[in-house]
Amino acid sequence: MLDFVFHNPTKIIFGKGKISKLGEEIVPYSRRILLVYGEGSIKRNGIYYQVVDILKESGIEYKELSGVKPNPRLDSVREGIKLCREHSLDMVLAVGGGSVIDCAKIIAAGFFYDGDPWDFFTRKAKIEKALPIGAVLTLAATGSEMNGNAVISNDETKAKKGVGSSHLLPKFSILDPLLTCTVPPLQTAAGVADIMSHVFEQYFSANEGAYLQDRIAESVLKTCIHYAPIALKEPENYEARANLMWASTIALNGILSTGKLTDWATHMIEHEVSALYDIAHGVGLAILIPYWMEYVLDEQTVGKFAAYAINVWGVTGNNEWEMAKEGIGKTRAFFKALGLPSRLNEVGIQREDLEIMAEKAVTDEELGRFKKLNRQDVLSILKNAF
Amino acid sequence: MLDFVFHNPTKIIFGKGKISKLGEEIVPYSRRILLVYGEGSIKRNGIYYQVVDILKESGIEYKELSGVKPNPRLDSVREGIKLCREHSLDMVLAVGGGSVIDCAKIIAAGFFYDGDPWDFFTRKAKIEKALPIGAVLTLAATGSEMNGNAVISNDETKAKKGVGSSHLLPKFSILDPLLTCTVPPLQTAAGVADIMSHVFEQYFSANEGAYLQDRIAESVLKTCIHYAPIALKEPENYEARANLMWASTIALNGILSTGKLTDWATHMIEHEVSALYDIAHGVGLAILIPYWMEYVLDEQTVGKFAAYAINVWGVTGNNEWEMAKEGIGKTRAFFKALGLPSRLNEVGIQREDLEIMAEKAVTDEELGRFKKLNRQDVLSILKNAF
Numbered sequence: 001m002l003d004f005v006f007h008n009p010t011k012i013i014f015g016k017g018k019i020s021k022l023g024e025e026i027v028p029y030s031r032r033i034l035l036v037y038g039e040g041s042i043k044r045n046g047i048y049y050q051v052v053d054i055l056k057e058s059g060i061e062y063k064e065l066s067g068v069k070p071n072p073r074l075d076s077v078r079e080g081i082k083l084c085r086e087h088s089l090d091m092v093l094a095v096g097g098g099s100v101i102d103c104a105k106i107i108a109a110g111f112f113y114d115g116d117p118w119d120f121f122t123r124k125a126k127i128e129k130a131l132p133i134g135a136v137l138t139l140a141a142t143g144s145e146m147n148g149n150a151v152i153s154n155d156e157t158k159a160k161k162g163v164g165s166s167h168l169l170p171k172f173s174i175l176d177p178l179l180t181c182t183v184p185p186l187q188t189a190a191g192v193a194d195i196m197s198h199v200f201e202q203y204f205s206a207n208e209g210a211y212l213q214d215r216i217a218e219s220v221l222k223t224c225i226h227y228a229p230i231a232l233k234e235p236e237n238y239e240a241r242a243n244l245m246w247a248s249t250i251a252l253n254g255i256l257s258t259g260k261l262t263d264w265a266t267h268m269i270e271h272e273v274s275a276l277y278d279i280a281h282g283v284g285l286a287i288l289i290p291y292w293m294e295y296v297l298d299e300q301t302v303g304k305f306a307a308y309a310i311n312v313w314g315v316t317g318n319n320e321w322e323m324a325k326e327g328i329g330k331t332r333a334f335f336k337a338l339g340l341p342s343r344l345n346e347v348g349i350q351r352e353d354l355e356i357m358a359e360k361a362v363t364d365e366e367l368g369r370f371k372k373l374n375r376q377d378v379l380s381i382l383k384n385a386f
Numbered sequence: 387m388l389d390f391v392f393h394n395p396t397k398i399i400f401g402k403g404k405i406s407k408l409g410e411e412i413v414p415y416s417r418r419i420l421l422v423y424g425e426g427s428i429k430r431n432g433i434y435y436q437v438v439d440i441l442k443e444s445g446i447e448y449k450e451l452s453g454v455k456p457n458p459r460l461d462s463v464r465e466g467i468k469l470c471r472e473h474s475l476d477m478v479l480a481v482g483g484g485s486v487i488d489c490a491k492i493i494a495a496g497f498f499y500d501g502d503p504w505d506f507f508t509r510k511a512k513i514e515k516a517l518p519i520g521a522v523l524t525l526a527a528t529g530s531e532m533n534g535n536a537v538i539s540n541d542e543t544k545a546k547k548g549v550g551s552s553h554l555l556p557k558f559s560i561l562d563p564l565l566t567c568t569v570p571p572l573q574t575a576a577g578v579a580d581i582m583s584h585v586f587e588q589y590f591s592a593n594e595g596a597y598l599q600d601r602i603a604e605s606v607l608k609t610c611i612h613y614a615p616i617a618l619k620e621p622e623n624y625e626a627r628a629n630l631m632w633a634s635t636i637a638l639n640g641i642l643s644t645g646k647l648t649d650w651a652t653h654m655i656e657h658e659v660s661a662l663y664d665i666a667h668g669v670g671l672a673i674l675i676p677y678w679m680e681y682v683l684d685e686q687t688v689g690k691f692a693a694y695a696i697n698v699w700g701v702t703g704n705n706e707w708e709m710a711k712e713g714i715g716k717t718r719a720f721f722k723a724l725g726l727p728s729r730l731n732e733v734g735i736q737r738e739d740l741e742i743m744a745e746k747a748v749t750d751e752e753l754g755r756f757k758k759l760n761r762q763d764v765l766s767i768l769k770n771a772f
Contacts (some may be wrong), residue, residue, distance in 0.1 A: 003400060005398065009395035010393075014645070216636075219604070220598065250641075
């Protein structure tokens with residue numbers, strides 16, 4: 001087990017109707033907030049009206065930034081920063097999924113930075129400070145509700161990049177599983193693929209000895225495998241929605257990466273796919289994960305894949321290689337059974353763009369730590385997944 | 387899954403030699419601290435001298451409160467409060483196991499309270515504020531390093547009681563597994579029993595639907611079962627010590643109790659045993675746990691015990707009752723194999739005191755939620771365990 005620091009002060013308020021706590025959570029920080037949301041689903045399902053009623057009742061003034069897209073754009077971030085400055089807002093409240101929360105985070109950090117917020121992503125600038133951030137989560141997927149990470153897409157350069165800072169940890173996140181009951185099947189499934197991908201990136205680690213963390217990682221995977229089919233069959237099954245929601249948070253709140261070298265190659269590859277084609281992140285991951293697994297399976301990694309197959313999928317047998325392959329096969333079949341696409345060409349990707357993606361994914365350094373991937377490796381994975 | 391709030395801002399600094407970070411963690415809070423420690427083991431193994439060197443180098447003045455006992459006494463708390471007030475100290479640093487940390491916590495809270503600190507435990511007073519608390523952990527057991535709980539013994543009334551408050555969460559805890567390599571076998575084993583007992587109190591829950599939490603609980607149990615024998619055989623095995631240390635923290639930092647009604651009957655019973663006889667908490671728990679399990683096993687609870695047997699011990703079979711009993715048997719055999727006593731009479735308890743213990747354990751309300759226990763039930767468990 002490697003040395004680590006774990007420090008996650010985000011307050012989670014979890015349960016039915018917990019949106020009622022919103023006012024009392026905001027007031028210690030602010031009376032003038034920027035309300036950030038997406039493309040209107042929170043108006044259709046009524047969450048928007050609940051939120052603004054609470055803000056009004058609590059005496060909290062607000063300006064709105066709406067229209068934040070999945071794969072949130074830099075333009076929205078810039079617009080949000082402008083609104084905060086123009087109206088002297090001093091807190092950012094995200095109501096939505098990970099994209100909305102990520103956008104809110106960079107608005108909160110960009111507020112204190114004179115240059116362009118894209119500088120945080122090119123490492124030209126470091127996040128030194130941020131406005132307080134709050135979240136009302138409406139989708140179980142990214143874990144952004146309890147971490148300091150954000151991913152933003154830049155339309156001008158067709159780039160999608162991530163940044164992390166403890167300043168971006170939300171002060172609080174309200175997690176009401178009922179709010180996810182109206183999430184459509186494909187998005188529910190893509191969210192589950194996203195959760196599982198976060199676990200994989202940390203579980204398939206280059207170092208040994210983080211036994212406890214591996215068992216907890218398997219717990220999150222088993223929870224996804226158990227409840228995703230139930231949530232698809234019975235969208236209003238509270239137990240399923242609650243377990244998936246808490247799983248999304250635990251998957252990426254820092255617990256699973258304690259004592260570990262993590263991988264993240266699949267995410268880096270997927271970022272290039274969805275930067276060019278604007279497909280849902282979870283869909284891209286669901287396609288790529290099994291091909292990444294097959295590609296990195298070798299003498300060094302087979303033991304870990306066999307353990308994965310045994311502990312997560314209940315695979316039995318004597319031959320490590322066979323069990324490892326069976327585990328990967330079950331992963332692929334699971335995503336397919338959830339109704340997720342399994343090839344890049346199914347989601348409109350053109351073969352001629354694969355080389356550009358590979359080129360952009362691997363710039364200076366090789367990707368991943370579980371197994372290092374160069375540009376040719378990445379291209380092979382993309383071609384296999386095509 | 388029940389509604390919950392999870393909020394744990396304690397910073398964990400984990401790894402080899404991390405005591406070197408002590409100065410920089412203290413300085414943001416204080417330059418004048420109370421250093422609290424136990425009965426001298428930190429002098430024998432040299433940790434004490436490392437700590438005071440760092441304090442001096444960092445320009446941190448300190449006064450010492452030493453001699454804090456396992457089952458820490460109210461007298462030590464009072465003495466610590468007096469020292470803080472006399473010397474205008476404004477932070478409390480615990481160097482030791484859970485007893486030392488618990489003592490430090492109540493000193494930190496008692497500093498701001500005019501009455502006697504025992505009032506916190508009799509619920510005559512509420513903890514409204516506390517000095518900042520820091521910890522250097524030397525024993526994997528109680529989880530006090532990352533929670534707001536403290537248990538104190540009152541010699542005058544022969545009572546041992548607990549209290550919890552978010553004000554008691556340490557600002558930071560330094561967890562260096564190397565510091566636990568010199569812990570003697572019986573204390574190592576008792577620490578493991580303590581960790582597992584914390585999991586049991588939360589795992590054997592009266593409510594359903596916290597699937598993820600149950601899988602994580604099983605992860606902590608499997609970690610204890612895997613590494614306790616290794617730590618006993620090879621006291622300097624870093625991987626074993628590291629996994630047990632992080633398991634102790636995860637077992638009681640609030641994650642496992644999210645969405646759950648927890649039990650804690652075994653702890654309430656053990657508190658009365660060790661209040662009268664001053665035996666090690668973990669030893670008392672190791673004795674009582676299997677008898678509690680046997681006693682509460684019934685038509686309602688058999689399913690959960692069977693799941694425990696299957697998921698944690700790998701028990702197989704068709705009959706729920708048989709599997710449940712096998713799981714309980716394996717628990718008992720495991721504690722025995724670790725060298726822990728398995729009967730109260732082995733640790734000097736007198737039969738005539740069992741009634742007093744039962745009487746003190748069950749005052750107004752019945753104990754436990756997984757299965758409610760009245761005074762007669764508790765007496766039966768104590769007699770069975772005698």
